[in-house]
Amino acid sequence: MSSAADLAPALSALRAGEVIACPTEAVWGLSCDPDNDKALAHLMRMKQRDPAKGVILVAASIQQFQPWLAQLPLALHAPLAASWPGPNTWLVPDNGRSHGLVRGAHECVALRVTDHPVMKALCEAFGGPLVSTSANRTGEPPAMSATEVTAIFGDDVAQVVEGALGGNANPSTIRDLATGKVMRS
Numbered sequence: 001m002s003s004a005a006d007l008a009p010a011l012s013a014l015r016a017g018e019v020i021a022c023p024t025e026a027v028w029g030l031s032c033d034p035d036n037d038k039a040l041a042h043l044m045r046m047k048q049r050d051p052a053k054g055v056i057l058v059a060a061s062i063q064q065f066q067p068w069l070a071q072l073p074l075a076l077h078a079p080l081a082a083s084w085p086g087p088n089t090w091l092v093p094d095n096g097r098s099h100g101l102v103r104g105a106h107e108c109v110a111l112r113v114t115d116h117p118v119m120k121a122l123c124e125a126f127g128g129p130l131v132s133t134s135a136n137r138t139g140e141p142p143a144m145s146a147t148e149v150t151a152i153f154g155d156d157v158a159q160v161v162e163g164a165l166g167g168n169a170n171p172s173t174i175r176d177l178a179t180g181k182v183m184r185s
Contacts, residue, residue, distance in 0.1 A: 007125050010159040014126055018158035019043050021135050021149040025087050025116050025166035027142035028135040028149050030157070040101040043131065046156045048138045054104025056089055058114045058132040060123035065111055071095045076177055084113035085120070087172040091183065102131065112172055118163035134171065
């Protein structure tokens with residue numbers, strides 16, 4: 001696990017509205033503050049991503065998602081609790097809490113409680129969820145190392161957090177919470 005001292009530069013960058021890179025369960029990712037207009041717009045430009053697509057939020061615990069889960073029927077909490085932490089992203093009906101660039105053109109927001117030690121430590125130290133999206137430009141393969149992240153994005157990434165990938169062969173499964181339908185396996 002990363003120490004507070006190791007994470008201090010990344011946390012400063014996040015709080016300053018910058019984009020950082022960090023290892024995740026399967027690939028290297030880009031993260032930023034999910035409430036910061038400047039950071040989200042910069043992330044979309046970096047990735048050349050259509051803002052209508054939205055991005056995933058990751059948290060250290062289900063408790064960090066409580067503002068996003070408010071008003072969600074209690075019966076719908078069970079699948080979340082049963083599958084987290086882990087490589088399971090759920091499309092949860094947006095209750096108005098999500099930034100437009102996080103949600104994109106969708107009525108849902110994508111949420112995952114991570115079990116990756118670096119991402120978990122970052123979310124804990126940040127005090128809430130972070131955006132987590134693959135470190136790549138749209139249509140290109142995701143970065144699999146810190147070196148690849150730097151080669152792709154250069155100075156557009158404010159900090160690169162050291163750590164190893166989590167060992168998952170594929171990105172998280174994405175399911176619709178209302179229907180259970182798998183959107184990405």
